[in-house]
Each structure stands twice: as C-alpha cells, then as structure tokens.
Amino acid sequence: MTTVEDPVAAAARCTPEFRRNPHPVYAHLRDEAPVCPMRPPHGIDTYLITRYEDARAALSDPRLSKDMYGAMDAYRRIFGDSSLALDDNMLNSDPPKHTRLRKLVNSEFTPRRVESLRPRIQDVVETLLDGCETREPVDLLPAFAFPLPITVICELLGVPRDERSQVQGWSTTVANTGFGEEFKQAQAKAEESMHAYFADLLARKRSRPGDDLLSALTATRDKDGGLTENELISTAFLLMFAGHKTTAFLIGNAVYHLLANPAQLRAVRENPELVGRAVEELVRYDGSVETATFRFATEDVEIAGTRIPKGALVQIALTAANRDPLKFESPDQFDVMRPQTEQSAHLGFGHGIHYCVGAPLARLEMQLALTGLFSRFPKLALADPASEPRWMEVPFPAFRGLAELPIVLEPAVP
Template sequence: MSSIELGSPAFKANPYPVFANVRKDDPVKQVILPGNRLGWLITRYEDAELALRDARFVKDPQRALSSEQLQQQFGNIPMGQDADSEDVALRRPAFFERHMLGVDPPNHTRLRSLVNLSFTPRFIERWRERIQAIANELLASVEAKGTMDLVNDFAFPLPMLVITKMLGIPREDQDKFRVWSNLFIESSGDPDSFRQNAEQIAAFREYLRYLIDKKREQPAEDLLSSLIEAETAGNKLSQGELISMVSLLLIAGHETTVNLISNGMLALLQHLEQKELLQQDPALIKSAIEEFLRFHGPLMTATQRWMGEDVELNGKLLKRGDYVVVILASANHDEETFKNPETLDITRQDNRHLAFGKGIHYCLGAPLARLEGQIAISTLLQRFPHIRLAVAPEELTWRPGALIMGLRSLPVNF
C-alpha cells in the first residue's frame, strides 16, 4: 500500500505533477494516511464534485462507522450528548467538528440556518469600507520600510481583524488565535497530533467558554451575541455546538483568506505578465481571484468524509465506513475540465473550481473571502506597483498539514 505525504511542506511546494500522475493511473487511490489509517484519495474533478455533493459521502463518523471502528479511530470516548464533557474535548478532535462542516442533515440544516443571514453577499458588502480601511492601515504601517513579510504583516492580520470584529472579540486576543488556528489547521487529518496538543486544545476551549459567558452577561451587536441569542431562543444549540461553531468561524473565517491572498500574490509574482495585465486592467480582479482559487487554492483537501454506504467509483468499491479524502488541488488542475490547467490565466472564463466545495457544505464564508481577496490584492498592487519577491521561490516554506495550502512567510520588496 503506497502513501503520499500530503501534509509535507516539501510536497506542497509543487504537488501538481504527482496529482497528474495519480489522476491518470489511479484516480480513486487507496493510501496510508497519517495515524496509519487507510483512506481513499479522490483526484479527478468529476469524482470530486460527486463526493462533495452526494449524501452517501457523510460527515459524521457515527453514521458510517461501527462501534468497533469508532473505538479504533477515536478511542473509548462517549458520543452524542456526552460529547460536551471536558474529557472528550481533550481527547477527541472531532469535538471541534460538531459544527456545520462536521455534521449531516438535519443537524447541518439547523446549524447553518443560524449563521446564514450574517454571510449573505449583501451583508458582507456592508463590510467593504471597513476591510478597505484595515488594508490601508496595514500597508501604511510597512510602507516606509520598503519590505515586508506579506503573510505576517498583511495576509494574516487583515482577515483576522475582520472576523474578530464580526464576532465581537477583543483585538488584543489576535495573537492567541494565531497559535490555536495553526495548531488545528496544521494537525488536520492526524489524530495523534491533536492528542499531543491536548493542553492547547483545552486552553482554546476554555477561552471560548469565557467569551460565551461574557457575551451572555453583556450582549452586543455582533455575531457571537446573535448565536447565543438563537440558542436561548430555543434553536437547540448545545454548549458544545456553540463552542464548536465559534471555533469554526474563527479558524475557517480567516485561514482561507490568508492563503488566498498570499498564494494569489505568489502566483502573480511568479507570472509577471499576469501581474502587469491586472495592473493595466484592475477590473479583472474578480476573475483573477477565481483563478487564484483554482490555480493554487487555499485548501489542498476538502474536510473529512466517510462512506455512509458501499459505492463503486471509477472501478473501485468504497465500502461503508471507509475514510475519503477529496483532493481539491488535484481536481482544480484536471485537464479534462480545465484547458491548460497548469497555466495561470486571470482572464479565464467559466472557472468552475472547487476551492469552496460544492453542495450543502459549500463554504459559507465564500463571499467574505472573495471580497477580502479582491480588496487586499487590488490595494497591494495599487500602493506597491513594483512589489517583487525578496527571496527565491525555492526558499519559501509551506505550512504542514493535509488540509491547507499556505505559506509560512512571503518576503517581498516594494
């Protein structure tokens, strides 16, 4: 049985040739994943879209795994209502997956409805001026230096400042969330890594409980207060669901955008003719953002899925309880779907990439990520038209973890 080091920083530097070979030779491929568990890699666009939409590919392991399989993967841990206990929070990373991305209907429908109104394109558009102001402030703080780390000085703080403001979280707590976010994202897909970081997981949970209690006592006009109000109004958000939902909004609410901005800028700085084209015609920013999402998107894989029943896919029998990994980075480079997929083309039309998923689990924050990406990259190119890489591309380091495609840093001069 072969293995692919999906989470390896070295592999992430250029995974696309490997994915192209897998798509050609074994598009539904069983491999050994971190934690020594077997999983199916789905690499072609058509198969990936099916898996993202099809209800037979389930999010909740309790709907797919036998008692013995649950014991093997998660240990002797209470499920159901008992999953709110402190012990579970420390030993089972799935505790933090009891949100929209970790459940199936009808729970998914109920949970998503609680935050839908806060992430409509119309609501997000109201944040345009504030996002622009944050972008201007961040770039003004480094302008005199002539150099910056685009990730740490700009791409990370911008979406973090936005989502914490939306939720009503103090700005001074931003650094804490960077530590916790890195822990969860970079440990994704590796149960052993989560268990090794039990102390940080407990600290994250404790902080979220503190925040929720504080907002209960002093509600404000923010998203967190609205979620608490929905819970007390009888929408049946348990304490565990509320904590999990906030963790999702905090982490997913900025991670995608961090990588969209930094990966997009890296793509432009490695394809200067595309950078010049965008500078000459700033109206191309919308199609450019879609191409960045496809070409070197913020996520390598979709979030976890299990087989809810036996399914034959591309000649392979995926059995009930099997673990499935949809490789978004491969599907978005499928030559059967995209013409010249290895070419960055910011004018590309009908760009049906899967960067935000498909079906009922389509990314709720996609409108926010798109708006932040458009403002961030447009502002960068306007204020720093001569921006360029400060190091050779091979010197860049990618963050570990199978879920995300993100740089540790991106030094630039301007």
C-alpha cells in the first residue's frame, strides 16, 4: 500500500504536490477508500471513484445522472447561471434526450468524415512544424500542441479563419476552473459571447451552407426538427470546446513521456506501425481527462460497500482507474508494447453512452502529430531533462496537462 499524508485532502484541494504527481494519492485511495467522500473547494459533497471495475460500472450506471439540470442548486454553485445555455447538450443529459442529441451528431460526425480530414491534418502538422524550426528552446504547447487541434476543429465545424482566435480566447476562458468572483465574471462574459457567436454563425450556415459539420447539423436539424435552437447552439459549443483542449493537453503529455522514456520513443521510431498502440498506451498512462464530468446520484447508490446518498455529486477518476493493478499489469510502467487487450481497455475516452464522440478524431490527430514531430526533428529533446515538469493548476481534478513543455528541436552537437 502506498503511504500518503492526508490523501483525501490532497485530492479534494488539488494541492501542488497532488498536481505534480497524483498517482500515489490515487493508489492509496484505491487501496483504502475506493469510493471516497470529500468536500472540494466548490463546497458540495462529492464521492470520488478510483478503482477500474467500479469506475467502468459507474460510467454506465443510469442511477448516476448526467442531467445537471436535475441538480440545479449544485450546478449553479459550481458553474453559475451563465453556463446553463451552453450546457444544453448531449454531455449533460440522460436518455431519451441524450439519445436524440447523440443520434444527430453521430449521423454527421462519421468515421468517414473524420478520415477525410487526414490530408488536411497532415498539412496543418507540417505547417506548424515549419514555424518551429529553431535551435532555441521552444514551448511546444503554444507552438504546436494547441494550434493543431484548434485549427482542425474550427475547419471541421466551419468557423471562418479570421474568427478563430477570438473563439479560442472565449473557449480558453470558459475552460478555466476557479471560484473567485473576478473569475466567475470573466467566465460568464465569455459564455455569453460564445452563445451569441454560435447563434450568429449557425444563422450564417443556414443562408450560406458550406461543406462543414455545422452546416450539416443545421440542415439535419431544420429538416427533422430534432433539436431546439438552443440545443444546436450548445452542441456547436460542445464540439468546439471538447475538440481542442483535451487533445492539446494529450499531445503535450504524450511528447513529454516519450522524451522522458527514450527506450519507448526508440521503439516507436524504429517501428512506425506502433504509433497507434503508443497513442492508446499514452491515453491510459497519463491521459488529459483526469476525471469524468460530474454525475449526481438520483437515488441512494452503493458502490464497493460505500453508500452514495441521493443528490450527492460523483466524480470518476479515469486517471486512477487506468492505473489500477487489478486490471493492468505493472500499471505505473509506460510500455508501448503492452498487450493490446490491456491498451484497448483504458477508460481515457470514457465508457458507455457518453463515450467520447470525438475519440476517432483525437486518435488521428495524435498519430499524425507524433509521427510528424519525431520524423521532422529526430534530435528533439527536453530543454532541461533534469527539471520536474510543471503541470497546470486546477482547483479540483478535471483536466491533466502540462503548463509548459520547453523543448529543443535540434540540440547542438557537443
């Protein structure tokens, strides 16, 4: 058993030590309190699930609702009223509403549409890498990891080029987590701006449709009447929001761990066909979504001998589940040759009806990003291999990503 000083408090408060390395805390909780009651800074009783089998079951348990409108008081305390209009989407709903909304997105966000993006994603990768050719240390996050997915999702949705930086700025503000009044005001303003923007953009798609996902969703919605106007706006926001930040952090995490594990990087370089397996292992080992989005208990629920009372919030620690030794052999070891049955079992993209609709796109972007980066810069290295990485600070477990990733693309030969 891993010994950790006050692990519940560390996880609840997201202490700096926890952000640097949450895995000892999660190991302790899996052993001692696999369904752990805690009081995060938002002040609402929350139960954190850390074991793999419990997490997998909870992700598809209908008693743990995703309809945050059903937990309105808790929702408002955490997110504020300004978020309500943008959260009227499939991520925050249960069947039958979720089924209706997901069906519409699935009908247009198809594997064929995603695969058709391959040449364009490759072009974006090459263009970004063209701008990175320098012998000076560069922060890979703003130079490559963030611009790639934001460019791809904007092109997929049909966001005009000259409007993307503004949309990205709003989305970044919305994605930030905090509880101060100044933060809440900035977030509310960004949410209102994004709602107005997507309402206007969708109106433009109706009058001048293009070959993009929002035009297709608008046409399908208007033909079938399957969505309200606000549901369509909220769906556009969800695809935009979910389509860039998580992938950007995942690219950063992946590059860091490959550079920090030269033997694994060498295996991928010598066997390019391993890149797909490497992506799955990286999502398992240190994915960008630390916990699944909030659920709440619609009735008393017992998991692993712990009673979760009706109305309590539930967070499912995907990062903890993906390192559960009861499921994965040597789970704290990064191994691109891990058996594929284990690699495919990870919960990094969720499970059940809320499984990430953008997972195929994220996988494709990751594969092309890693292949392009390490092919273009075979001498790529961490700027300071001896220094500890600096991880993004959050007030409660949500996203997991680096705050910066200084690298040297062409280290000088000594």
